[in-house]
Amino acid sequence: MEDKTLKATGRDLSGRYEQLYAMLLDAIPSSVLLIDQNMCIVSANRNFLEKGRRTLANTIGYRLEEVFPTVILDQMDITKRIHQVIEKNQPAKGERMTYRAPGVPIRIYYYSILPFTWQGQVEGAVLLMDDVTEQVRLSEEVRQVERHLASIVESASDLVLSTDKKGRILTWNAAAERLSGYLAEEAREHHFTDFCTDEDRKDIRNIFSRIDTRKHAQMKECPLRTAKGTSIPVSWVFSPMKDSSNQTLGIVAVGRDLTEQRKLEMELHQSQKFAALGVMAGGIAHEIRNPLTICSSSAQFLMEEDGTPEFRLECVEKIHKGIQRTSAIIENLLKYSHPSTTTRTTLVNLASLIRETMTLVTYHAKILKIEMISSFPKEPVMVQGVATLLQQVFMNLFLNAINAMPDGGRLGIDVKTDRSEVRVQVTDTGCGISPREIGKIFDPFYTTSIVGQGTGLGLSLCYSIVKQHRGTIEAESVEGRGSVFTVTLPARFSGGEP
């Protein structure tokens, strides 16, 4: 009884295992064929039948070449490989195979051949085929995306670089090669700061060291040193490069060449200057004609024969003084109208720059009966900047103030400084700006002037120049009472560092 039970249990077990394996075979996403030594198919799983659009009836007992397209068998040498596996009792390494069954799209398989042994004898081979069409397609897509990304970076006209966390260059795109004159291989051995000017290095190091603690990308304008020894103005945006667990791996730096923009700005500044000169022309003419009249009249008196020696000497002195006066006015004008070719910053004495600018507008203010009142600190007021650009800021503010007072008034210029900053307040007693308009005054082309009398660029230029100098400009106004414009700039001491 015991034996019987055991035997029955053994039979049950093997039946169960058979069913389990058959189920597994049908469930796996691979195609499995058992082939005997005569290349006839002994068994085929469901996946194979479905993929090949076959039934068991037209598969089992058929030869391999009747089931598989001959082209594939020949091309991949499958028959030969199966023979080898059976002969040597050694599995064959997997390979890729493209298979097209009638009416189904092309599939790509990864196949391997294993010997099937029964009681020490090789009876056939198992052909195992995994459909890798999807994986192949995905990896092809990944490669395509990679290629696309690479071509975006390479085709960009902006500089696109990546560095490690310490700022050592990892990648350097074609635009960076073109603009800097350094090849990617050459750049890769360097630190980002090697391409900066001495004065920017400290700032860049600061940005890099704090980049992963900042929420937003860091921006900075700093020139790029080229292989030729020149430098080009570049506006940089630095962003942390994060991995999927939000760890900072390095820094991505995107830089825009500002050369062209600088050139346009220069032209704009120059045309603004001429516009300002146009506004002041009447005052300037008046101012020059006075000393000219003195010279002309003194000369006419000298031509008379009856003048006393004292009177004649007085005339000569007046001519001399008149010429000096005229010449000083012309010199001021020339200095102002001279195009500035450089954007390089120097240490500027802001007080004397403001005084010079005041002299230029005095003529215009005088004919409009505007009193100019100024106050300057005793110590020198030094800032780092482009003198001609800063002069334009104050020229614009003075002329605006004067324009706001067509019936005369008071133009106040108050300069104050402490260790860290210089503050210049330009006050007028003019018409003021309405609360509705004050928000728009720094917008380009916004103007309340009559067509032909203002370009609407003055204050927007002031804003961009002051911003470029890391300063601020603010306006306060009471309609009908007047306005106050406050320019704040970082102070520098002639000694060097602030």
Next chain:
Amino acid sequence: MNEKQAPILVVDDEPEMCWIMENIIRRTGFTCRTATSASEAISLTKSNQFGMAFLDAKLPDIDGLDLARKLRKTNAHLPIVIVSGYFYQDDPTIEGVLREGLIAAFVGKPFDHDEIVSVITRHARR
């Protein structure tokens, strides 16, 4: 020189200009009083009778043309001449006030002394 002749008024904020005008006027046989502002000129006309007035167009307190209108109110027949480097000969403003009769003549700076002399000869009330 006629002692009873009314003096000529010169208003210019530039003392050197007053010096020039004084010298030219003296050569024509007239006497001259100078003022460097409109308010000074107005107070002078209150106590003096002038045969003519030379006004600069741009004065520190009010414009020369505004001064001309004020003077005209109290002295209907005073010949007024604008001497200026601000306006020019056929300036629309100047043409307007000439037509209006507010001013008798305009002399642009710089000028030939003969021009001033001829204006005095033509317009000064003796």
